[in-house]
Amino acid sequence: MTSQLIVELERIAGKRNVLSSPEELLVYQYDASVDRGNPQAIVLPTSADQVSKIVRLCNRLNVPFVARGAGTNLSGGSLPIKGGVVIGLSRMNRILEIDIPNQRATVEPGVVNLDISVALNPLGYYFAPDPASQKAATIGGNVAENAGGPHCLKYGVTTNHILGLEIVTPDGDILQLGGKALDTPGYDLTGLFVGSEGTLGIATKIIVRILRLPETYKTLLVIYDNLADAGQTVSAIIAAGILPATLEMMDRIILGAVEASFHAGFPLDAEGVLLIELDGLTDGMERAAERIAGICRANHAREVRVAKTLAERDKLWAGRKGAFGAIARVSPNYLVVDGTVPRTKLPEVLNQVYDVGRRYDLRIPNVFHAGDGNLHPLILFDDRNKEQKEKVLQAGMELLKLCVAAGGTITGEHGIGVEKIAAMPFVFSPAEIAALRQVKQAFDPGGRCNPGKILPQADGR
């Protein structure tokens, strides 16, 4: 069966775009999550037409399929856990159009997130959603996960910047959803598709909103001896009626790893820092920054530093965005938890996170989007230690329960994937899960489009 599959895939995409040797299959078994998949073949199409033919082939041969961008997925969304074909979109990586007057760009799914802004910057524009993985993650993946990032506080998440999609449905049809204009009549299929984790079809063209680059940035690094104070500061800034572009937090262990990697001037003797950024018109920015500094000091900040140049700013962000990678200095593996809580609950929940770490005898450093209450505790472990890994998965679930109990949810930006299926009942009733199944059924009655993700198993599906 697999050999027939491969022959047909080669016929559609060309021999050099089909991978099936053991070594090639091995590298597609994993992504950035802790799970593993089991691909039968990899195909790298170069057009929506090829994607459509591949999907129809998979339907004909009753083989599951899963789309994959750069594999930076943190919840197992890119993994072929039921076997089948991985449809890698890295060759569909062209920016098709930049339309400044309409504030839109049309891109293929394999374009790396950061590359969109790199292409737009010389024209004075950029693409706002900036997940930390943006140097590697593709826009198709961002769409699948409804990716977030530090600048969500002011600019929203990926879905707020996607106006239209061309998708290949699980039946193999090519459909246009939305467009350059707003308010397309009918159901918001674009909004439904974003964040559907590749289970409702495959995006082959993406129409994004592009924004004018801000006139000015003001970036502050605020140093604390006590994390609770940092957490209080976050709420106090919002309460003062100021909504910065970002409000990020990093704790001691993270700072150590990040400073060793990036030398951006992060303190090595602090309990934590806030990385606060304002952007927009220059007028009034100085006064707003002073007000923020005042609030930080009133909440016992040890020191407030302002980045004086764009280069300094870039270094701080390289550090923040490189945190997950830098943690490799401290531990071979980590499980990143992605719970979200209401902002005001942060100090209390942070204490609970450290508490869980103590009880399970695990180190749990924290780097996260404090402004929108989206935590990222990194539970450190060694994958070769099976016992420890078990503890880690349990601790992870406990942290999610804690977030839900605080009025939040189980995933702010990384998705359910495989990893958090067991946690779905923490936030959804059986009736609600049934409704999600109905959506899936409407798009993918055959059940071959990225099976085994998001929804708990039922009726063998």
Added chain:
Amino acid sequence: MTILDGNSIADQLRQIVGEKYFSSDGLAPYALDGLTPRWVVSPGSPEQISSILSLANREGLAVLPRGNGTKFALAGLPRAADLVMSLNRFNRIVDYDAPNLTVTVEAGVTLSELKRVVAVQGNLIPLDPPFANATLGGIIATNGSGPKRLAYGSARDIVLGMRAVLPTGAQVRFGGKVVKNVAGYDMTRLLIGSWGTLGVITEMTFRLLPRPEAESSVLAIFPSLDQASGASGALFASQLLPSAVELVNGAGYKYVEVEAESIGLAGDYILAIDFEGFDEAVKRQVRDVTALCSKEGAKEVISVEGDRQERLWSALTDFHRGVSANNSAVVGLKSSVPISQVHGLIALSEKTAAQNGLECALIAHAGSGIIYTFFRVVSGNTQTLVQVIRDVQFAAEKAGGEAVVEWAPTEFKKQVPVWGEPQPSWSLMRRLKAEFDPKGILNPGRFVGGI
């Protein structure tokens, strides 16, 4: 299937909501497109709604959810209308969490009430559609929006979660109080703008913003559409960050009920521009936009603040009310096109109206690509009106968008595709509808593709 026995259904409805909240006569005010419902009920809880919808499924009743009816007449013709379900008893503010910038309200709360409540703690709800007495359930179900969507986005950008009752009676909650939430499918976005065809929304959680420090507006009067469009284009290409940019034609401006400005109206085009934010930034932007508009040929640029500013934006937001005040024979279109196509579509609409004896009054959210055009027969007739509407719809589609017939007499709606040209994606929408509402009890026939 039980025989359709009117009395038996009435009895069951009375049993569910209570005699006081059931009505079966004097229902003319609830008529829609020539159909008068048989019953009107006002449930007081999601459980009651669930029972009603279960009953409707058993008996094959067509159910029309209703808020305060401000947009009840919009959309396609219903295939049937047995039961109107009013959400007016769902009028509580459930949770106002000012420190976390969220507010949770029931579907029957009006926008004006919500604005009042959140203003107390210095917040604002980033939503400015027309009709102050519209209910939030209705606004969200119809994806209502206003001029400030330019800065704030629309319902899909500010609703964090909702509770609803699905057509088969299941009570569900999706989303929550947090902005970052990707658990499961985005059912909130599916329900927003779904026109009451996938479920009955009973409660919503909104994201709030802090009140801006300062706000200031500018009115610029241009002698031609080219110049007004040139100015708005230059504005959007600049560093300035307006909260709203409204383009109104002369025929439209005379309906804007603001005290008379020193404006020569006929043939003029007006840009109404609003800025919010830090004091220094607002002042700078007013200076810059005044210079920009003058450079682009404005005859006059007027600064508008305080009470006058409030009245101006209230009138612009409620443009439809002004236009249709003395005129029920107005046909109103909502066109949505890429921003750069606004100019061309306005020019075409005015030209074809003039050629066919129609008045064309319009207002555009220039930075969002949305145009509300109102046609009134002056010396033409209904047939020419039909042709003009079709011409505009065709032009909107060619421009990469759509034009929906929002306001029109029933007979007129029968002659035009209300939701525009059918799209291939509508078949997927029909599949979703079939999954959630297999018997087609909610608002049957009123939405796209016969949904």
